[in-house]
Amino acid sequence: MRNQVRFSSCSGVTFEIKPRADPFAITAATEDETNTSKKFWPSWNIYGNSSKMFPSSIQKSVSRASRLFCDLDNDLADVDSDEGRITLQKLEEGKNEEKDHKPIIPLASKREQPTKAARKQESRLSVILLDQGLFTVYKRLFAVFLILNITALVLAVTGNFPYARYRAAFFSIANILALTLCRSEAFLRIVFWLAVKILGRSRVSLSIKTATTSLLQSLGGIHSSCGISSVFWLIYALVLTLKVRENTSPEIIGVASAVLSLLCLFAGWTALGLLWAFVILTISYDPKTKSYRNELGSTLIKQQEFWFTAAITVLIILPWLTVRRIPVEVSSPSGHASIIKFEGGLKAGILGRISPSPFSEWHAFGIISDGKTQHMMLAGAVGDFTKSLVSNPPSHLWVRQVHFAGLPYLTNLYERILLVATGSGICVFLSFLLQPCRANMVSGHPKDKVILHDTAVFGRPNVSQMSVDAAKRWGAQVVIVTSNPEGSRDVVNACKSAGIPAFGPIWDS
Incomplete structure (x- = not known):
């Protein structure tokens, strides 16, 4: 038998691990392989110490298809706690051993197998509103910022907040700046980097790290709340302007109305241009002389509206400059x-x-x-x-x-973490196997640690329970999952029920 390692996936594709120098080499099929299959697969070497996990690269095999799913089951006893490294299981060698292997997962009869019900295609809004619980961090942030804005607006209307009453347009612009910051990929890249740099240390408590992760992945709640609030403030500013229209110009009223309409329609670029027109016209208009000032530069730089609008413009344009x-x-x-x-x-x-x-x-x-x-x-x-x-x-x-950071980047905050992925969701985590990472350095694969799960016999595995069990054995600080909305929700809920912090995509953008 050739000295090679072999494993199979539940989709009936068999793989072999073979040496290859180029970590991103795409190997074209040979003539014999072409007759068997028209597909070829990428392969890569593992970087640094993690090269011991897979001593060679993965490429598609021409051997027979299988219905076996390979689950790498970690054992806490295999952990080198000093190094903070995960030791993963050695993949079973050869198809003869595959036949003799006895899965450790109990046999389920066909009657017990869960039927795969047809799922409706859910919109992201329905997932956020209905499928992720009532008191998520996203919804709490949305509620807090909306309540703060409504409170300030009510105080302004009742005359108890004079500054807001006379600067209603500024409050609208301030909300637009806040929502822009929450979606600026360049700004958030810096924020995520600072979070990992400052909080990604062993002496920082786990509660602070998980709270930071929850906040950073839920900034969309602030974005949505400030978007709605900016419309409320601009409506209020227009109402006040129309009450004393003799102190303003038709141009300012027209531009403000257009900005309001475009904000409601989410027409960003046109709204940004009209926002500049509104700011310049408002600052340059003199209600006493009912005319526009000629010298505008010195007046503009003294106004908060100008600097906030300039910041919004820079944040929006910066990614496009790259x-x-x-x-x-x-x-x-x-x-x-x-x-x-x-x-x-x-x-x-x-x-x-x-x-x-x-x-x-x-x-x-x-x-x-x-x-x-x-x-x-x-x-x-x-x-x-x-x-x-x-x-x-x-x-x-x-x-x-300008590349941007997301939830996977926050893996760098933690020292012991379980990553769960289904389907193409595994791609976002592969870099952590190819590069050194303090949370999941891989250093070896001991013998007899492979679980082969035949989905044709046992049905689909309970990924939620598997995640909970693996996290407990590994002593993981948190679990991060990338899957479809239903799969992510199930894993996150199961882990949280077991007292394990867990995070998954929230589908808010």
Whole structure:
């Protein structure tokens, strides 16, 4: 028997692990392999100490298909606590051993197997409102900022907050700045980096780290609340203006009404231009002479509205200043996905945006990188753009060179963490296996630690319970999951019920 390691997935695809120097090499099928299968798969070496996990790279095998699912089951006894490294199981060698292996998961009869009910396609709004609980951090942030704005607005209307009454337009602009900050990829990249740099230390308590993670992943609640509040404040400003229309100009009223309409329609760029027009017209208009001042510069720089609008403009424009058209290598391991390869290594947990055009169709994907010279994205063929990557691979794509951080980046906050992924969700975590990471350094794979779960016999595994059990054995501080809305919710709820902090995507953008 050849000295190789082999495992199978529940989708009937068998893999072999073979040496390869290039961590992002795409191996074309040989003539014999082509006759068996038209697909080929990417392979990579594991970076640094983690190379002991998979001594070689993964490529598609031409051996028979299987219905076996390989679950790497960690044992706390295998942990080197001094190094903070996870030791994973050695993958079972050879198909003869595969036949003789007895799964440790109890047999379930066909009657006991859960039937896969057809699920309706849920909108992201319905997931946020109905599927994630009543008192999520996202909803609490939304409620807090909305209540603060409504309270200030009521006080202004009743005459108990004179500053807000006479500066209602400024409060609208301030809310627009707040919502822009909560969605600025450049600003949040700095915030996430500072959070990890300052709080990612062993002496910082776990409660502070988990609270920070909850806050950073739920900033969309502030974004949504401030968006609604900005409309309320602008309506109030217009009402006050119309009451004393003799002290303003028709142009200011018209521009303010247009800005309000565009905010309600989410027409960002046009609204930004009209916001500048509104600020300049308002500051330059003299109600006494009923005319506009000629010398405007010295007056503008003294006004808060000017500086807030300037900050909004910089935050919005900054990512677009980094847009570049760069060469890429696109290959398709199957008709359902494409692999896009770029030059330059990136840190783990980073995401990026690509597009066929600089002005439309920007798509975000998780980035897989060894942190050295290259990185890549895996794009499922689910829309016109991603399908075209399979049918007509481009030689160049437009990219934003400001890459942004998301929930996976906050893995760097913790020292012991369990990552759970289903389907293509695994891509966003692969960089943590390719690069050194304080939370999940991999150093070995002891014998006899493979669980083979035959979904044809046992049905789908209970991923939620498996996650809870693995987190307890490993002593994980937190669990982070990337799956579909239902799968993420189930894992997060199961872990929290067991007293284990857990986070998953909240589908708010």
